Amino acid sequence: MNMQASQGVQPPPPPKGLEDMQLPIVMMRDILIKTMFRKNLDTVSDLAEAICLPRAVTQELMDMARSQSMVEAMGTLSATAGSEMGYQLTDSGKARALDALSQSEYFGAMPVPLAVYGEQVQRQSIRNIQITREELVQSMGHLVLPNSLLDYLGPAVSAGRSILMYGPPGNGKSSISNGIRAAMGDKIYVPRAIEYSGQVITVYDPIVHSKAEVETDDPNSLRRRRTWDTRYVRCERPTVVTGGELSLSMLDLVYNPTARTYQAPLQLKSSGGIFIVDDLGRQAEPPQSLVNRWIVPLEESKDILALQSGEKFEVPFDTLVIFSTNFHPNEIFDQAALRRIFFKIKIDGPSQADFLKIFAMVAKKKQMPLNEASLLHLLKKKYPTINNVYANYQPVFLIDQMIATCEFEGIPYQMTPELIDRAWANMFVKDEKIVK
Numbered sequence: 001m002n003m004q005a006s007q008g009v010q011p012p013p014p015p016k017g018l019e020d021m022q023l024p025i026v027m028m029r030d031i032l033i034k035t036m037f038r039k040n041l042d043t044v045s046d047l048a049e050a051i052c053l054p055r056a057v058t059q060e061l062m063d064m065a066r067s068q069s070m071v072e073a074m075g076t077l078s079a080t081a082g083s084e085m086g087y088q089l090t091d092s093g094k095a096r097a098l099d100a101l102s103q104s105e106y107f108g109a110m111p112v113p114l115a116v117y118g119e120q121v122q123r124q125s126i127r128n129i130q131i132t133r134e135e136l137v138q139s140m141g142h143l144v145l146p147n148s149l150l151d152y153l154g155p156a157v158s159a160g161r162s163i164l165m166y167g168p169p170g171n172g173k174s175s176i177s178n179g180i181r182a183a184m185g186d187k188i189y190v191p192r193a194i195e196y197s198g199q200v201i202t203v204y205d206p207i208v209h210s211k212a213e214v215e216t217d218d219p220n221s222l223r224r225r226r227t228w229d230t231r232y233v234r235c236e237r238p239t240v241v242t243g244g245e246l247s248l249s250m251l252d253l254v255y256n257p258t259a260r261t262y263q264a265p266l267q268l269k270s271s272g273g274i275f276i277v278d279d280l281g282r283q284a285e286p287p288q289s290l291v292n293r294w295i296v297p298l299e300e301s302k303d304i305l306a307l308q309s310g311e312k313f314e315v316p317f318d319t320l321v322i323f324s325t326n327f328h329p330n331e332i333f334d335q336a337a338l339r340r341i342f343f344k345i346k347i348d349g350p351s352q353a354d355f356l357k358i359f360a361m362v363a364k365k366k367q368m369p370l371n372e373a374s375l376l377h378l379l380k381k382k383y384p385t386i387n388n389v390y391a392n393y394q395p396v397f398l399i400d401q402m403i404a405t406c407e408f409e410g411i412p413y414q415m416t417p418e419l420i421d422r423a424w425a426n427m428f429v430k431d432e433k434i435v436k
């Protein structure tokens with residue numbers, strides 16, 4: 001394992017008191033009473049769990065709310081929490097909760113201030129990772145790749161800089177991108193929400209982020225042990241994959257007018273991980289425009305976002321951006337844009353020897369017996385018709401076609417020249433006119 005992965009990312013320390021929080025006091029108090037109101041919670045322990053703060057800090061907030069007559073002790077022990085004191089909102093507390101909800105529906109996990117989040121980004125930066133050749137080979141184990149390709153990929157990944165992969169379609173650019181992600185074996189901490197200028201921006205997204213493990217209760221404790229600031233979720237390094245649907249607006253903050261909160265854009269959700277722009281050149285916006293949007297983030301490791309008010313602010317940009325295209329770079333970029341993409345790597349189709357390796361691997365996996373006469377027919381009769389240009393997707397396509405035919409005919413899996421011909425006919429459509 002690399003040093004980063006073996007030692008693990010340093011977790012965010014839990015706050016020791018309200019002074020550690022670096023959030024507006026009124027905002028914290030309002031989130032507390034909104035959470036009490038919305039979730040009908042009445043003990044400090046349950047509230048601490050809901051707002052993701054240590055119990056001692058939650059108690060400080062509760063005491064402050066009591067001093068402002070927003071909350072009162074019920075004078076009896078909570079029926080659900082054994083020996084714990086119960087609390088309830090006063091009439092003025094309920095009124096304030098409703099007023100606060102009309103300004104922002106956000107409640108639950110206390111947000112992390114943007115500046116504090118920036119410190120955690122540095123601790124778990126994608127650029128801290130050093131991946132060895134062995135780790136990269138292991139993560140790409142399901143792919144047959146020439147050694148020369150790994151010579152280029154390894155430094156690109158370890159640098160944590162932008163990568164452009166280009167070449168003919170069907171040769172594994174997407175699979176290689178996923179293999180790069182798999183090589184990053186360590187975990188990072190993703191904030192549930194961050195705060196800037198009193199605004200809440202939700203970041204953790206179960207669709208993008210995979211929890212590293214299910215949180216379990218400590219059997220020796222009444223409450224879960226907190227070894228890090230649980231306003232963060234411990235996750236695998238994220239991978240965001242976009243294709244032809246990517247638009248410039250998807251890289252902006254998304255405002256929810258009902259909840260009056262923001263959702264982080266895709267590149268912020270991918271912090272500490274990989275952002276893959278697949279099929280570059282198939283988007284509505286020209287590739288040049290998309291790359292121009294990334295110029296400042298790629299060069300300065302910071303992005304600029306804007307609130308509804310028009311106020312702009314900086315957020316960390318800590319993402320390995322991988323552009324993947326079937327076009328030649330000179331067709332879709334000018335030289336200034338190409339200079340800003342740090343690594344340009346061509347992904348070619350396999351040699352005949354590598355094609356046969358892939359074919360044999362796929363056949364073994366799918367339990368399709370190899371047949372020498374059929375393979376010779378494929379190599380000597382079929383491939384010369386396309387100038388012996390091989391692609392990585394073709395073995396899977398051809399073998400799946402033969403399997404489908406065998407299953408339809410009710411015969412054992414087998415490979416024959418005739419079945420090769422039928423599979424080949426489905427892989428390429430003849431160029432012919434259709435009479436209307």
